[in-house]
Amino acid sequence: MNFNRLASAFSVCLALVALAGCGSSNELPRASVRGMVLLDGEPLPEGIIRFVPTGATKGPKSFAEIRVGMFKVDKQYGPIVGTHRIEIISTDDGGFPEDDEEAFKRMQEQGITKIDKITVPAAYNKRSQLTESVTPEGPNDFNFELSSNSKQKKN
Known part of the structure; x- marks a missing residue:
């Protein structure tokens, strides 16, 4: 087999592999989501909300950043359509990251003994x-009212 035939065969194989990855009918349907997270009646300053597929819903987890209580994810990166368990965490470190030794030294120098976070x-x-439940047609507007005393309340 000469070099030209080998190069042509390789090009055809490469094109077939590339086409096989495009427009797959196995893509999971996603949807945009948005909403608000309140903690004790106040917007959560910063955090992450995770959408974890549950029950018959299969697929990857997705997440969105929470900024001043608001979150929003476009369809391209949104959760898959179906039922999700919702996890919400705060990313507030009180201005002093726990693993930052320089921040710890500054905290000691400033006489700070407790970090409010x-x-x-x-x-x-x-x-x-x-x-x-995330639906394909939307709107997928979700609002969560959280309480520091751990009682779950959804609005």
């Missing part, structure tokens, strides 16, 4: 029983 109870993240 906002935490979301485990009842809303690791042990969350919050669920939502």
Whole structure:
């Protein structure tokens, strides 16, 4: 087999592999989501909301950043259509990351003995029983009212 035939055969194989990955009918349907997260009646300053498929819904988890209580994800990166367990965490570190030794030194120099940071109870993240159904036609507007005393409440 000469070099030209080998190169042509390789090009055809490469094109077939590329085409096989395009427009697959096995793509999972996704939807956009948005909403608000309140903790003790106030917007959660910063955090992450996760959509974890549950029950008959199969597929990857998805997440969105929470900024001043609001979250939004476009369809391209949104959760798959179906039922999801919702996990909400705060990413507030009180201005002093736990693994930052320089920040720890600054904290000691400033006489700070306690870091005030906002935490979301485990009842809303690791042990969350919050669920939502994401629909293809929407609107997928979800609002969550969380309480520091761990009682789950969804609005």
